[in-house]
Amino acid sequence: xxxxxDRIEERPYMCEDCKHFLSGAKCRAFDLIPIEIYEDxxxxxxxxxxxxxxxxxxxxxxxxxxxxYGDGDVELEA
Numbered sequence: 498x499x500x501x502x503d504r505i506e507e508r509p510y511m512c513e514d515c516k517h518f519l520s521g522a523k524c525r526a527f528d529l530i531p532i533e534i535y536e537d538x539x540x541x542x543x544x545x546x547x548x549x550x551x552x553x554x555x556x557x558x559x560x561x562x563x564x565x566y567g568d569g570d571v572e573l574e575a
Contacts, residue, residue: 501566508561510554512538517552526552 512518512535517525524530526541526548534541541554 501568503564503566505562506565508563509537510539510556510558510560514538514556514558515554516556517554524552526550 512522512524512530515524515538519525522530522535527534528549531545531547534545538554543553544551
């Protein structure tokens, strides 16, 4: 019989969590947030060519968590 296990994981931050985010796919640094930054906003730690100003990812929001369920016989990825 398979076992179900669960654990709490921290959710990655999204552009919407940044204090420079405006709406949709727009922020103070970009009129259209590049897909590379949208997919990993926490990696936007330095000014990149083509952006406006010196805005980088910054948040004062606590990181959300989520419950992850998995097969108890298989190790969940960290």
